[in-house]
Each structure stands twice: as C-alpha cells, then as structure tokens.
Amino acid sequence: MSYQKRSAWRKRFTPINILIVFFTIFFVVYFVFPFYWQLTTSLRTPANLTAIPPQLFPNPLYFTRYIHIFAETAFPLNVRNSLITSSATTITCLAFSVLSSYSIARLKVPGHRAILIGVLVVSMLPAVAIVGPLYLSFRRLSLINTLPGLIIAYTAFFLPFTMWFLTSFFKTIPPDLEEAATIDGCTPLQALFRIIIPLSAPAVFTIAMLVFIFSWNEFLFAFTFTTSDSIRTYPVGLIMFRGLWNVPWGDLSAASTVVTVPIVIIVLAAQRYVIQGLTAGAVKG
Numbered sequence: 001m002s003y004q005k006r007s008a009w010r011k012r013f014t015p016i017n018i019l020i021v022f023f024t025i026f027f028v029v030y031f032v033f034p035f036y037w038q039l040t041t042s043l044r045t046p047a048n049l050t051a052i053p054p055q056l057f058p059n060p061l062y063f064t065r066y067i068h069i070f071a072e073t074a075f076p077l078n079v080r081n082s083l084i085t086s087s088a089t090t091i092t093c094l095a096f097s098v099l100s101s102y103s104i105a106r107l108k109v110p111g112h113r114a115i116l117i118g119v120l121v122v123s124m125l126p127a128v129a130i131v132g133p134l135y136l137s138f139r140r141l142s143l144i145n146t147l148p149g150l151i152i153a154y155t156a157f158f159l160p161f162t163m164w165f166l167t168s169f170f171k172t173i174p175p176d177l178e179e180a181a182t183i184d185g186c187t188p189l190q191a192l193f194r195i196i197i198p199l200s201a202p203a204v205f206t207i208a209m210l211v212f213i214f215s216w217n218e219f220l221f222a223f224t225f226t227t228s229d230s231i232r233t234y235p236v237g238l239i240m241f242r243g244l245w246n247v248p249w250g251d252l253s254a255a256s257t258v259v260t261v262p263i264v265i266i267v268l269a270a271q272r273y274v275i276q277g278l279t280a281g282a283v284k285g
Helices: 003-012 015-042 064-071 075-107 114-121 126-140 147-170 174-184 188-199 201-218 222-226 232-241 251-267 273-282
Strands: none
Touching: 015 251, 064 075, 064 251, 075 114, 075 147, 075 188, 075 201, 075 232, 075 251, 114 147, 126 147, 126 222, 126 251, 147 201, 147 222, 174 188, 201 251, 222 232, 232 251, 251 273
C-alpha cells in the first residue's frame, strides 16, 4: 500500500469518525428496532406470541392476522376515514396558508406583524386546550361524528403552523422576481402561482407532508369527536381492538404495520425534498 493510500486510510478512520459511526449505528438500531419488533410480533403464531424467550425471527410466518383485520374488523373503514380526513386537511391548509402567508409576507397588509405573532402564539397551543370549546361548538353545529367536523378541527389546529412556516419561507424569496413579473404584466396573484409557488415547491411539499402525517396519526380530536366505526379514524380504531379481558397484541401489531409502512416509504422516497424544504429558509437570498 502506497504512502498516499495509508495516509487517506488514517484520515478516514480517526477516533472521531469511528465514534460518529458508532453512535449513528446505535441510534439507527434504537429507532428501527421498535418497528422491527412490531412487524415480527404481527407474524408470530398465537403459540409463539408470548413465548419466553421471544422470537426475533418468526418461524413459521403467520399471515392470518392481516387477513383477519381486513375481513372481520372495521379497520379498512377506519383507514379510509383517515385517508379522507388527512388528504382534505392537507389540501385545505395549503389553500388557505399559501394565500394568507403570501399576503403577510409581501403585501404588507395592516397589522401583519400582529397577525404573524398571533399565528405563532396559536400554533403553540396544545390540542387539549381547544378540544373542549371545539366540542361545544361542533355539538351546536351538528358536526359531532362527521368527517367534515374532523377536517375542520384538524384544519383549525394545523393552519397556524403552516401559515407561520410558509410566511417565513416566502420572506426569503427576493422581491425582484415578482417586480420583474409585474413589469411583464403579471398581477400579484399570477406572480404567486407562476413565480413564488414553483420556487417554493420544496417548502410547500414539506408542509404538505407534515400536515398529512400529523392528521394521519392524530388521536385526541378523532377520539373526542367520533362515536361510531363508520367515522372513526385508524388511531381510534386500533383502541377498539381491545377485548374485555385481553389485548390482541398480534392484531394490533398487524394493523399498526399496515398504517406505518406507507408513511415510511413516502418519507424515505421524498426525504431529499423534505430536507430542502426544512433548510431552504436558513439562507436568505
């Protein structure tokens, strides 16, 4: 081995680099292992489900639980409700937040600083602080146990965060681009859709993913505002798996795996865009 190769080898395997690799592997295993345990639990036979010592590699594989949760429970209906509410919430939040954030960041509407501060304060409120007033309002409006009621509740809770995030991002885009578009004959609304939104695609995509995932996994509002399986979302549906004397850990693990895998795949496939969206506003210009 030449001197240059030996030198490059020593620089690569310094104590700091070895320590970084060790902690990276440790944290990856730490966060991935619970999902692996959930998956293996769903694939164990009933006899091996509570065996001591537990099986790290199920043998034989037991797929009956996946058939059971789709054929004999309300789980497919719960997943459908989660998909509807999450998609509708994401679209509604984007529609309102893009327009309002652009107005605050560019048009200098009266009191825009107070509006932004109010949005920031509201986004910090915990869900439990507003669930009571929302319940009383929804009961008067006959929105309890309805999908529109859930969509309105989710939108009201997530919209301040999306407005604050997009306003901060829009302020980093140079106004010269919109001035050039105005000279070419664009109105402010046309400049928004033709110039600002394409340039903000990573941020818009990131906020859409965050709102969708938060809505997909939300439990408190769904548990409070729904009373029947036809309207419940999947987090509440999983709670209903419990029996009077036992907890069906196998069925719970199978259902949890089904709703987790698509989100994991989407995040891994789109992680480059998510990172761009989260860091794009860090450098102005």
